[in-house]
Amino acid sequence: MQADHATSTQSGRRTADPATDEPVVDPTETAPARPRSADGRFVRVSQDVVEDADADLPEDRFLDRELSWLQFNERVLQLAADPDVPLLERCRFLAIFASNLDEFFMVRVAGLKRRIATGLAVRSPSGLEPDEQQEQISRLAHELMVRSARVFHEQVEPELHRSGISIVRWHDLSEDEQTHLSAVYRSEIFPVLTPLAVDPAHPFPYISGLSLNLAVTLVNPRTQAEHFARIKVPDLLPRLHQITTKGEVDLYHVRFVPLEDIIAAHLDLLFPGMDVQQHYLFRVTRNEDLEVEEDDAENLLKALEKELTRRRFGPPVRLEVEQDIDEHVLQLLVRELGVQDHEVYTLPNPLDLRSLNTVADLSRSSLHFPAFQARTHPDLAPRERSEASDVFAAIRRKDILLHHPYTSFSTSVQAFLEQAAADPRVLAIKQTLYRTSGDSPIVDALIAAAEAGKQVVAVVEIKARFDESNNIAWARRLEHYGVHVVYGIVGLKTHAKLSLVVRQEQDGLRRYCHVGTGNYNPKTARLYEDLGILTCDPQVGEDLTRLFNQLSGWAPRSKFKRLLVAPRSLRTGLIELIERETALARAGKPGYVGIKANSIVDESVIDALYRASRAGVHVDLLVRGICALRPGVPGLSETIRVRSILGRFLEHSRVFIFGNDGDPTVYIGSADMMHRNLDRRVESLVRISDPRHVKELLELMDQGMADTTSSWHLADDRWIRHHRDEQGQALLDHQSALIDKHLKQRRKRNRA
Structure with a gap:
């Protein structure tokens, strides 16, 4: 059903002209x-x-976009291989490398594969034909994944062992340790496992994206018939199980055993009466990019929620298997999953190095970067130790250039919004939200302001990739407490980082503004390098007022003085x-x-x-x-x-x-x-x-x-x-x- 492009939808998002796919309302100005x-x-x-x-x-004259991205991830891998980088930070970089590559396959490789399949792929600006680009991506991705495994096994893992940190296999454990973990398995792991058989009565099961799985081959001792089963390694249980001695944790002698090893050691309990022959670990990556036809969606939230449920069923784009997998089992996986040979990545265990985040989180200060704590910006610090910080007074004195994480987010941007929410002289707050944290003080401040009777507008981008579910939840929560939630303009994501506070003062209304380069997320603000400006300059205030009016209403003739x-x-x-x-x-x-x-x-x-x-x-x-x-x-x-x-x-x-x-x-x-x-x-x-x-x-x-x-x-x-x-x-x-x-x-x- 084609939506009426002259009207706004229930979600507050404006539609585009279906003939041109251009927004009816120009989100900047009418003379571009x-x-x-x-x-x-x-x-x-x-x-x-x-x-x-x-x-x-x-x-x-142009380098290939996708190959350049893989080169970026190669630089991350070089940090993981650098002996001058603290050891646990090298583990973190290996985990980041793996996570980055997952997203690359889920979005970029998946998109290219979809365009090739539908005949929509064209030669890239770098001059590569679609098949050439796919081939070069596959070649470089294979090289990088093999290198990452080599960095872990040949460099990082031996260094971890020398530092008293080990990832061990089941057969490395003592009898007492195996007995203890068997009890853990029966009480905490076995109840959540679901073995899925494959036979004429049971079709090959759906394998969810990024999940770890055990492919198990079995023999019925009565009939000698061979069977195949799949066991999903539970996502909600820790991938690396820390082994404790008599219930005590020794940070200087830490050992982990992979969850899949514990499961594999007890397969006989899952298949009583069957002879377990072999088991192999494998992992599938699927197309998880979202496609929402906004023009046809009566309610964008409902359309996006529906699409999120479909995301789990995207077609496979990569199959990772352990290197000693049986050829017959591999061919079964390739056939049933419908992947091509170049999409198969054969690697040594452990698959999915994102699990190294658990190791990187260990509290060993000597194996981390030196401790760092963000400080309050000097222009925002109270002039006297006994005084409380007054963000508005500081901004009136002069513009303040923030540089996170070197200057604290909590005592600058967060304090700016929290003080605005509590200040009775503040009349209105307008805010963009692209990504924020689960327990966001920014969201809490907006809710507090709305409950205090202030005019609060939040432009929430619910299509921020892989944060869609979180942002839908925040949008509904904000609406529940009386915040005016706007979802921007159809066809455009609202990625701008803007805050506008309108305050009644003795000489009239004054607009306080924050324009930044990073998300309003206190957690990532401690890890991401970003800039922001706090100002009450009238030109910036006018510009932000016009831009927010375009995002929430109709303002096609707005012009800007200090904004592009x-x-x-x-x-x-x-x-x-x-x-x-x-x-x-x-x-x-x-x-x-x-x-x-x-x-x-x-x-x-x-x-x-x-x-x-x-x-x-x-x-x-x-x-x-x-x-x-x-x-x-x-x-x-x-x-x-x-x-x-x-x-x-x-x-x-x-x-x-x-x-x-x-x-x-x-x-x-x-x-x-x-x-x-x-x-x-x-x-x-x-x-x-x-x-x-x-x-x-x-x-x-x-x-x-x-x-x-x-x-x-x-x-x-x-x-x-x-x-x-x-x-x-x-x-x-x-x-x-x-x-x-x-x-x-x-x-x-x-x-x-």
């Missing part, structure tokens, strides 16, 4: 063809000039700023572009950077993950440098710097340079106006790009790690240096 410069004025670029400049760009907003003006605005640097370079003046982002894929932005480089603009790209740009190519990108930094914190902030002939223009915000961010999401960048903050962000970029800083350098299509100088000394650790910097700032503030 004329981007604005940093001062808000419209600037003009001749499209003919741009097309002429692109005419002689080489066809092979996707999907209409962000790409064009950034390209205009790049072209400004290009024009400066052609006029003989220094041109500079610096971008810090998670990913750079968008071809239009990359081509603008190529044109800038050809004109002599110096371009610095600090990219954590995917980069489709080829740096250092003669005649194309000779002045472009690409670096990547990975470490204990996930680099997540986005910064955009333009030299502007000595008066830098700097933005921060939520958008990466990817099609989904620039075309299919509501994103926002805010221009930084305080010279102190501009200087701080320039220094952040300079340190990240410095040859003296440990990082990976992209050379054409290869990432090369530079973490030691010519004398073999370790280069500067970017994140450790930032910890020291913020600690010194805090100490200086305390002495003042």
Whole structure:
């Protein structure tokens, strides 16, 4: 049934024009063809000039997106293999590598496979045909998974053993330990197991995505008939069972036994009267990306909830099996699951190294990164120790640039919203929520504000990948307590990180704002590197008011002064700023572009950077993950440098710097340079106006790009790690240096 695109749905989401698939309401402004410069004025670029400049760009100028992502995960694996990284952190990086790869298969590989099957796949911008891309992905993914197993078995596991931490097999246990675990099995494990037979009366069972399973072969001693059964290793039980001596835990002599080993040792109890022959571990990855036809959905929440139940039944895209699996059992799995030979990954046990998170969580300080605790930003700290922090007074004094996790989220963004909820002079709070934690104080603050009678609007993105169920729960909870919940615009995810607080003061209403690069999630704020600005600047307040009005109502003619907003003006605005640097370079003046982002894929932005480089603009790209740009190519990108930094914190902030002939223009915000961010999401960048903050962000970029800083350098299509100088000394650790910097700032503030 086609929805009426002139009306809003029950969910509060606006529909798109079915003829063009474009939103009826422009989520930025009605004149997107004329981007604005940093001062808000419209600037003009001749499209003919741009097309002429692109005419002689080489066809092979783009790196493959999917292969670049696999190279990013390879960098994670290199950290797991680095003996200079604390041992338990190496376990964590192995678990992160495995988790990352799971999601890559569930989304990216699954999407490619689906497009090939439906005939919709086309040649990638890198020039690879769909089958070529699939083949190269499979080859590199196989190599990486084998390498990860080798890193664990040959490097990490022996080091763990030397540190008194072991993952042992059932046959390594003493008789007393086996007796104890047999009792545990009978009381805690056996009752939740369900063996599923395969025979003419029992078809091959459904294997859920990412579950661990035992394939068991059996013989009936009376008939000598062979049988097959599958046992799912329960997800809700710990994968690694810690062995205790007389019920006591010794942190310096820790042993774990895999849950599947305990189950396998007691298969006779599951199949009484049968002879157990063999058992093998296997794991299936399925297509778990969501497809919701929003235009046809009368209620988006109900449509999404229905699709979440379907996710478990997506087609398989990968089969992992242990390396000594019987060939007949393997062929049975391949046939019944419908996977192709290149989708089979044969690996040594243990499969699924995500379980190493259990090991990484051990409390062994000497095997972890040095302890770190985020500190309150000096501008938010009380002036007197006896005073309570007043966030609003601090923001009135000056804009505050936050840098998480070095500055505390709980005493800045969280305190901002909690004080707003409790302040009787606050009249309204407007908030975007993309991902948040299970026990979110942000959600609690919004509920408290609504219960206090304030006008509270929450723009909840319920389609945040793999957080859909959580976000549906928060949306319903917020609605229950009187918060006005809005689900944005059909066809667009709301990814912008925005808070707006309207407060009645003596001189009238004042708007307090937060614009950030990261989610409003106190847990990830301790692990993700992100930036944010707290300000009561009237221009930012006006911009956020207009943007929230577009998200919750009809405001098609809104214009912005200090924001660039996707999907209409962000790409064009950034390209205009790049072209400004290009024009400066052609006029003989220094041109500079610096971008810090998670990913750079968008071809239009990359081509603008190529044109800038050809004109002599110096371009610095600090990219954590995917980069489709080829740096250092003669005649194309000779002045472009690409670096990547990975470490204990996930680099997540986005910064955009333009030299502007000595008066830098700097933005921060939520958008990466990817099609989904620039075309299919509501994103926002805010221009930084305080010279102190501009200087701080320039220094952040300079340190990240410095040859003296440990990082990976992209050379054409290869990432090369530079973490030691010519004398073999370790280069500067970017994140450790930032910890020291913020600690010194805090100490200086305390002495003042």
